[in-house]
Amino acid sequence: MSATETTTESALVRRLLIAAALLFLLFFLLLPLLSVFAEALPAARDGLTVGAHALGNGAVGTASRMVAAGFAEAGGRYWAAIADPDAHAAMRLTLLTAAIAVPLNLVFGLAASWAITKFDFPGKGFLVTLIDLPLSVSPVVGGLIFILLFGANGWIGPWLAAHDIQIAFAVPGIVIATTFITFPFVARELIPVMAEQGRDDEEAAVALGASGWQCFWHVTLPNVRWGLLYGVLLCTARAMGEFGAVSVISGHIRGETDTMPLEVEILYNEYNFAAAFAVASLLALLALVTLFIKSVLEWRYGTQGGGH
Amino acid sequence: MSRVAGRSVIPGFGPTLGFTLLYLSLIVLIPLSTVFVKSAGMGPQDFARAAFSSRTLAAYRLSFGAAAAAAAFNTAAGLLVAWVLVRYRFPGRRLVSAMVDLPFALPTAVAGIALTSLYSSNGLVGRLLAPLGIKAAYSPLGVVIALVFIGLPFIVRAVEPVLADLGHDVEEASASLGAGRFTTFRRVILPAVGPALLTGFALAFARGIGEYGSVIFIAGNMPFRSEIAPLRIVAQLEQFDYAGATAIATVMLVASFSLLLVINLLQIWSRKRMA
Numbered sequence: 001m002s003a004t005e006t007t008t009e010s011a012l013v014r015r016l017l018i019a020a021a022l023l024f025l026l027f028f029l030l031l032p033l034l035s036v037f038a039e040a041l042p043a044a045r046d047g048l049t050v051g052a053h054a055l056g057n058g059a060v061g062t063a064s065r066m067v068a069a070g071f072a073e074a075g076g077r078y079w080a081a082i083a084d085p086d087a088h089a090a091m092r093l094t095l096l097t098a099a100i101a102v103p104l105n106l107v108f109g110l111a112a113s114w115a116i117t118k119f120d121f122p123g124k125g126f127l128v129t130l131i132d133l134p135l136s137v138s139p140v141v142g143g144l145i146f147i148l149l150f151g152a153n154g155w156i157g158p159w160l161a162a163h164d165i166q167i168a169f170a171v172p173g174i175v176i177a178t179t180f181i182t183f184p185f186v187a188r189e190l191i192p193v194m195a196e197q198g199r200d201d202e203e204a205a206v207a208l209g210a211s212g213w214q215c216f217w218h219v220t221l222p223n224v225r226w227g228l229l230y231g232v233l234l235c236t237a238r239a240m241g242e243f244g245a246v247s248v249i250s251g252h253i254r255g256e257t258d259t260m261p262l263e264v265e266i267l268y269n270e271y272n273f274a275a276a277f278a279v280a281s282l283l284a285l286l287a288l289v290t291l292f293i294k295s296v297l298e299w300r301y302g303t304q305g306g307g308h
Numbered sequence: 309m310s311r312v313a314g315r316s317v318i319p320g321f322g323p324t325l326g327f328t329l330l331y332l333s334l335i336v337l338i339p340l341s342t343v344f345v346k347s348a349g350m351g352p353q354d355f356a357r358a359a360f361s362s363r364t365l366a367a368y369r370l371s372f373g374a375a376a377a378a379a380a381f382n383t384a385a386g387l388l389v390a391w392v393l394v395r396y397r398f399p400g401r402r403l404v405s406a407m408v409d410l411p412f413a414l415p416t417a418v419a420g421i422a423l424t425s426l427y428s429s430n431g432l433v434g435r436l437l438a439p440l441g442i443k444a445a446y447s448p449l450g451v452v453i454a455l456v457f458i459g460l461p462f463i464v465r466a467v468e469p470v471l472a473d474l475g476h477d478v479e480e481a482s483a484s485l486g487a488g489r490f491t492t493f494r495r496v497i498l499p500a501v502g503p504a505l506l507t508g509f510a511l512a513f514a515r516g517i518g519e520y521g522s523v524i525f526i527a528g529n530m531p532f533r534s535e536i537a538p539l540r541i542v543a544q545l546e547q548f549d550y551a552g553a554t555a556i557a558t559v560m561l562v563a564s565f566s567l568l569l570v571i572n573l574l575q576i577w578s579r580k581r582m583a
Binding site: 022108119141144216268290 | 316317318319320321323324325327328331332335336337338339340342343346385388389391392393395396398402404405406407408409410411412413414415416417418419421422423425426431432433453456457460489514515517518519520521525537538539541542545550553554557560561564565567568572
């Protein structure tokens with residue numbers, strides 16, 4: 001018996017295990033993903049069903065007409081749902097939120113990973129744990145804390161009210177809660193990559209007379225750019241998709257304080273399922289783009305995205 | 309602190325650490341402290357009445373129970389997926405590997421409505437389960453299904469590197485001593501991946517107890533039956549009962565922080581065993 005035979009399973013067991021794993025992933029990952037798009041285009045799905053039935057009866061012409069009609073109708077309704085003014089307002093707010101929260105957390109991630117990986121100081125492990133804190137807090141609590149700060153009875157709520165500044169139940173509250181939720185994403189991707197890079201390159205650059213900034217721009221940044229890109233990507237995906245925290249602190253004024261995930265909820269609760277899934281499908285596409293870029297980065301550079 | 313850092317020739321320690329601590333305090337620490345300050349201001353009786361009412365106790369039971377059930381299910385399913393991805397080569401393996409991260413990238417509300425449409429009694433999967441008497445959506449089982457979706461990548465990504473690093477030599481040694489594949493799995497492989505499995509379980513469990521977006525659509529949210537603890541916070545807020553919401557949030561935060569401590573200890577233990 002050869003060594004490989006003693007450390008692997010029979011072909012039958014192998015195939016059974018692969019089949020079991022794929023079946024599980026089919027029901028818990030693939031079908032939910034596909035159903036987002038199927039539910040966003042219900043007329044196309046109905047067209048395919050009726051078309052398949054007609055094809056079964058041998059009516060090829062009828063079948064193709066049914067399918068074409070179904071897709072045409074589905075496409076029209078999908079565009080109408082996405083072109084809706086409230087949906088557009090939600091998209092704008094979602095983009096605005098990400099455009100503020102992501103750069104803030106990017107700057108923080110760079111500063112934190114620089115301090116943590118290039119220097120030794122007591123309490124470093126504790127600091128890393130504190131940075132991960134928002135990941136273990138319920139998103140609902142992530143929204144609540146900013147109501148306790150900025151709400152009418154909150155710590156600085158009365159001062160804000162006296163100066164006519166609204167943060168809770170308004171756009172600034174949504175941005176701040178999203179910043180809290182996405183706080184660790186860039187830092188936790190960067191810290192392991194920068195730690196692996198070590199300090200030799202920077203020490204050499206400084207010895208050759210480079211300033212801190214030159215050292216960062218020309219030595220550190222090129223070394224960690226893929227980890228940085230992936231961190232920013234994850235941060236953006238989460239910022240645009242955050243639901244719990246934003247739902248708590250949003251004023252729920254349609255067209256003003258509703259982000260895309262909140263718009264999905266409103267449409268869904270109005271039983272406007274096709275429109276809800278149409279907006280949801282845009283968010284699902286964003287998730288797929290994120291996964292695609294992540295995979296490309298991993299395959300080309302052999303970098304494993306940091307642990308989660 | 310600066311004395312220790314002074315040994316490094318690399319500049320920028322002061323500004324980067326200063327900014328890190330300032331930003332951390334402003335965005336995370338001070339906001340989180342509001343929960344503890346506010347609940348400390350409540351009398352013990354008021355706190356207990358708000359945090360431990362019978363309806364809220366039922367919600368904790370569901371949140372913690374469903375999170376534990378989903379994490380346990382994922383421990384088995386996630387180990388299977390990680391094993392297949394690390395050990396076997398099959399067409400589409402890379403695609404499957406990329407798909408495992410979907411729950412990290414897909415917004416939770418989107419996952420929630422997708423799972424609901426799939427597992428409700430007229431959905432693609434729910435239709436198959438209904439004749440068996442299984443009500444998947446709008447029941448506690450629905451909460452578990454949503455948390456299985458959310459927790460899967462935590463287990464797979466925790467176990468994968470350990471399985472990949474596990475040398476063939478220990479398995480060969482086990483086989484040469486006469487152990488069958490199953491015995492080798494049980495006596496050699498499982499103990500080696502044990503700490504990673506436990507870490508993955510704890511991570512998935514911690515995420516599960518606080519999860520909101522993916523659960524509220526599929527749960528049905530019936531009091532005492534399918535209402536999760538984060539939803540109790542939202543319900544108190546909608547009635548402008550901030551003290552009540554804060555009391556429940558305090559219980560959730562204490563649970564989260566205790567779990568975070570356990571996870572850190574597990575990871576230290578796991579790293580020691582790997583070394």
